[in-house]
Amino acid sequence: MTRHYNFCAGPAALPTPVLERAREELLDYQGRGLSVMEMSHRSPEFVAIAEQAEADLRELLAVPENYKVLFLQGGASLQFSMVPMNLLGKGGTANFLYTGIWGKKAQTEAKQLGFGVHVAGSSEAGGHTEVPAQADLTLSEDAAYLHYTANETIGGLAFDYIPDVDVPLVCDYSSSLLAEPLDVSRFGVIYAGAQKNIGPAGLTLVLVRDDLLDRRCERIPGLFDYRAMAEAGSMVNTPPTYAWYLAGRVFQWLKHDIGGLEAMAAINARKAASLYAAIDASGLYSNPIAVRNRSRMNVPFVLADERLDKPFLAEAEEAGLLNLKGHRSVGGMRASLYNAVPEAAVEALIAFMADFEQRRG
Amino acid sequence: MTRHYNFCAGPAALPTPVLERAREELLDYQGRGLSVMEMSHRSPEFVAIAEQAEADLRELLAVPENYKVLFLQGGASLQFSMVPMNLLGKGGTANFLYTGIWGKKAQTEAKQLGFGVHVAGSSEAGGHTEVPAQADLTLSEDAAYLHYTANETIGGLAFDYIPDVDVPLVCDYSSSLLAEPLDVSRFGVIYAGAQKNIGPAGLTLVLVRDDLLDRRCERIPGLFDYRAMAEAGSMVNTPPTYAWYLAGRVFQWLKHDIGGLEAMAAINARKAASLYAAIDASGLYSNPIAVRNRSRMNVPFVLADERLDKPFLAEAEEAGLLNLKGHRSVGGMRASLYNAVPEAAVEALIAFMADFEQRRG
Structure with a gap:
């Protein structure tokens, strides 16, 4: 067996000890006689795996108690739809910072869904080589939230500050969540596709402050509804169980192997x-x-x-x-x-x- | 290592040879020096895996050329939202056969999204112990399609015939797809969550006849759009690559080990x-x-x-x-x-x- 050095932008490298552990228990999870993939998501064994993963993530990021942690599907791109449908049900405009391709996609999707959008800051003029300064952010009067992309994976452009605004801050943290400590309390919603620092593709983490759970649109698809997902422990339907398990192994690696x-x-x-x-x-x-x-x-x-x-x-x-x-x-x-x-x-x-x-x- | 007999309704048992093969190549896929989980979905290696899986599925089910095969996320439950949003953009009513809990959920979701629904047949009176007969189906005049559940996983109730109707037939085949040969040409849309006969949870198969790709609603979320997914080879965004790979291994097992x-x-x-x-x-x-x-x-x-x-x-x-x-x-x-x-x-x-x-x- 050879393991090369993998600089892929995502799906990205996973820690070798995590994969070794997964291999060891792939056909028989801790003597239970079946793979994690073959377990009911409602079985005590899987529920324990799921709860441990959430607890470890909460510990790593010091997630405040008034935040829900959701383990969803669809990638960060599905959040481009889910965020406005969860946060704009009581009106207002989605505000965006435009610092690259991913932030643009989020904005385009909100517009496509019929919501009002406003660009509150942009790095376009400089070719996305420098993020807009705090002093230059201009939110619309009816802003319901401000969305930005902490790290633009394609441009390699990252915020060196957390915007300070009067509306809930929504951040696509796909490519830098868990890379360093983070003050979660500054945010309304944080989301991240797993396939960078969290686990395999097919899992999306969403952290949402609980006062934001009642702003959803009336005709929201059932699986988009943050509140329903929070109340069901992310199990309104069958979650991506194996990806969730692997994310849990990554969290353990971060805690115990990395420190x-x-x-x-x-x-x-x-x-x-x-x-x-x-x-x-x-x-x-x-x-x-x-x-x-x-x-x-x-x-x-x-x-x-x-x-x-x-x-x-x-x-x-x-x-x-x-x-x-x-x-x-x-x-x-x-x-x-x-x-x-x-x-x-x-x-x-x-x-x-x-x-x-x-x-x- | 012990492998017990696993009668779970889903996520369900996977073929032991598939898991053994997955274990063997978990850290190093065919000498490439990385796991399938760590590959870019656009890399030649993964594209080959994805295309082989589709080709094998098409062969197993003899899928006609005018059908697209999509490898999506969200489970069958997300199709409860996606089907009406893809098929009712030009008006009409969603017709349903009600034979158990899953069929009911599909109907409830279409209604919640604001679409007109009509129950064209039901087994409720008999406690869902017998499916409605072909002669008893009564579609609404404005029916855009008829949705039914081939096999109700909870009730253990299965159709012994394919309804013969004048509108596109949409079938939730989650728990019986690939259990036997199927005449795909009778259907407009077939979908199935993977975690029964296909692969691990977190993958959904959708087969859609190509003349149905232009009936979508205007404000459909980008990742819901069957046409966009079909044109992008299911890669509008990062797909659940490892689940896709495992599904491919299951297809190979069906072809070569089972026959x-x-x-x-x-x-x-x-x-x-x-x-x-x-x-x-x-x-x-x-x-x-x-x-x-x-x-x-x-x-x-x-x-x-x-x-x-x-x-x-x-x-x-x-x-x-x-x-x-x-x-x-x-x-x-x-x-x-x-x-x-x-x-x-x-x-x-x-x-x-x-x-x-x-x-x-």
């Missing part, structure tokens, strides 16, 4: 700092993002001569450095440094990049 | 016939469903003295016969005999039931 989110943040800071330093010191590689808004999770970079892209990718793959190709919409390279990507992977990448530059740059 | 759906149907017929014969011959166990509508997948039965329920379940579990408790809404027992439940499991169950009756009946 919590402070420790994880320190590791992530070192990984990102090394890679950006290598990029900035080189004559071949570059990254256009303002230093304070550089993502620690997704590091896009381009080569000075794009004819070198193909050989770079081919040689990287041969060296066991996988999935460095940038998103199809922007090209270039992208190294995603999620929690499960070890420091050794980043060191190997930096060494490869230096070697490639010396030979081909 | 296709004719062979599967013969095995399923034998399993159900043996268990119903044992129930009918006993003085302790009984099943109320009309013989022609007895489900081959879900066999509910009650004990003549319900004080015996607890010891029955406890002793069954001790004997390695798991998850025989009936649904919380109806009580009693239920043995689900999905594809992955081997004939040996049914034989063991029958032997246990006979022994229990002799000792306690």
